[in-house]
Amino acid sequence: MFKPLELFIGQRYTHSRRRNRFISFISFASMLGIMLGVMVLITILSVMNGFEKELRDRILGVVAHVTVSGADNQLSPWSDTLKTLKANPEVLGAAPYTQKQVMLINGNRLRGVIIQGIDPALQPEVSEVNFRLLEGSMEALVPREYGIVLGVEVANNLGVGLGDKVTAIVPQVQVTPAGIMPRVRRFTVVGVHRVGMQEYDGLTAFIHLDDSQRLFRMPDSVSGIRLKLNDLFEAPALTKQLQAQLGKDYKVSDWSKEHGNIFRAVKTERIAMTVILSLVVGVALFNLIASLMMAVNDKQADIAILRTLGMPPGQVMRIFMVQGSIIGIIGTIFGVILGVLFALNVGSIVPFIENTFGFKIFPPNLFYVSEVPSQMYVSDVVKIAILALICSVLVTIYPAWRAAKIQPAESLRYE
Known part of the structure; x- marks a missing residue:
């Protein structure tokens, strides 16, 4: 009522x-x-x-927030640049890398992949790939022992596991007494990773930075430096800032250009x-x-x-x-x-x-x-x-x- x-x-x-x-x-x-x-x-x-x-x-757990490379995709010298980039207050971590396309072969199986040369001590600063391993470890990548960490789909396609051997054929030739021969190197599988992305699980393999420099004949240079930031959404602004700071001899890109779509x-x-x-x-x-x-x-x-x-x-x-x-x-x-x-x-x-x-x-x-x-x-x-x-x-x-x-x-x- x-x-x-x-x-x-x-x-x-x-x-x-x-x-x-x-x-x-x-x-x-x-x-x-x-x-x-x-x-x-x-x-x-x-x-x-x-x-x-x-x-x-x-995606952003394994890719770099910002990448700095040379104008011709080679960076040399790079140690001073690495120190300069680490000094930036917005940068949490920095790590050099090399990157080339190669062909991996095991018996009559072959697979085209992108081999990345990394420093296992610095890689965790910019990527979580170390924590996405199914078998083995990144620490097993030791200079001159030629170990390799494969994506799970690459390993399944080649039919290999821990301790198995794969042959890498580099699309660069070398002159030998027998004639012109492709560059070949045997690697031992020391790890298998699964990120959950086709780009990494099916197309990417990792080796030690020193081994990659010898394999690709880049003794004093790297492909670039990857950065991890405090705030990944500040990557576009920092990219412009670094490009102006480093000059035209450097190429600076961020994750929004590669994966923003x-x-x-x-x-x-x-x-x-x-x-x-x-x-x-x-x-x-x-x-x-x-x-x-x-x-x-x-x-x-x-x-x-x-x-x-x-x-x-x-x-x-x-x-x-x-x-x-x-x-x-x-x-x-x-x-x-x-x-x-x-x-x-x-x-x-x-x-x-x-x-x-x-x-x-x-x-x-x-x-x-x-x-x-x-x-x-x-x-x-x-x-x-x-x-x-x-x-x-x-x-x-x-x-x-x-x-x-x-x-x-x-x-x-x-x-």
């Missing part, structure tokens, strides 16, 4: 048993649509956030999925408008009686706004609850579906990420809930306005 009259009547209209069953069904469908739309939006955005985080951790694609997909899935809520809101319009037509006699008793049009309008808002609020609340539950348990739900139906949603040979990650942000949940509530209230305005415009005499003429 202490409720405002509009709230009291609006609640009665919402759960009244005497209402037209078809109208009740449309109202229920509207509530269900809002609930499903909110639930799917929260779940999909959490999955997209998880994909973005997983890609960022995998992947993250831009993820963000674009995230926006596209949000827009598409918002249409589910939009359809539910149109159903809500339709149900309210039919409710107004069904309650014309009630409206006329209330107006005759002295209820002003504004109060009539608020009755139907309350009725529609209750449907939107209930749908949004249940949608948020279910969406949060799904987002927090995607890691358990997806494997269950895959095991039940016997397929992989994201095959590892086609995607960077083979599992469905989820990263739910409270800010996303709040934004979706507030937007759904606002839209639910706004769409009730027109049907409520039509109810307020009903003339009592016209409605009661045939009663």
Whole structure:
């Protein structure tokens, strides 16, 4: 009895048993649509956030934030440059590297790869490859012992494991008494890594920096220096700063030039999925408008009686706004609850579906990420809930306005 009259009547209209069953069904469908739309939006955005985080951790964990090389992809001398770069307060770590394409052979199997020469002592400062090893260790890369660490797909393709030998053929020739011969070197497999990226697992191998300098005939030079920064998003700005500081004889690039398209694609997909899935809520809101319009037509006699008793049009309008808002609020609340539950348990739900139906949603040979990650942000949940509530209230305005415009005499003429 202490409720405002509009709230009291609006609640009665919402759960009244005497209402037209078809109208009740449309109202229920509207509530269900809002609930499903909110639930799917929260779940999909959490999955997209998880994909973005997983890609960022995998890619930016193993690639350099900034790379400094010479104008001809060779840097010599490089020790002074390394000291200069390490002195920058934005730089967490720096490590030299060499990089060339070679052909690896084991028996009648061969594989083209990119061999990177690294310093095992400095590499952990700029990359997490050391922590992604399935077998062996980077410390086993010792100068002049010609050890090699292969990506897991390279090792499987060549059919080798720890302790096996592979032959590297360098696309450089040397003149011998027997004629012109390609440069060949035997390596011992001392490690196998799995990063989760085709670029590394299927195309990259690591050897010691000293061995690579001998192999590629670069005794006093390297291909460049890799840097890891305090804030990876400051890489573009620092790239411009270093380019101006080092001069035209150096080439400075950052991760956004090599891998930025992947993250831009993820963000674009995230926006596209949000827009598409918002249409589910939009359809539910149109159903809500339709149900309210039919409710107004069904309650014309009630409206006329209330107006005759002295209820002003504004109060009539608020009755139907309350009725529609209750449907939107209930749908949004249940949608948020279910969406949060799904987002927090995607890691358990997806494997269950895959095991039940016997397929992989994201095959590892086609995607960077083979599992469905989820990263739910409270800010996303709040934004979706507030937007759904606002839209639910706004769409009730027109049907409520039509109810307020009903003339009592016209409605009661045939009663």
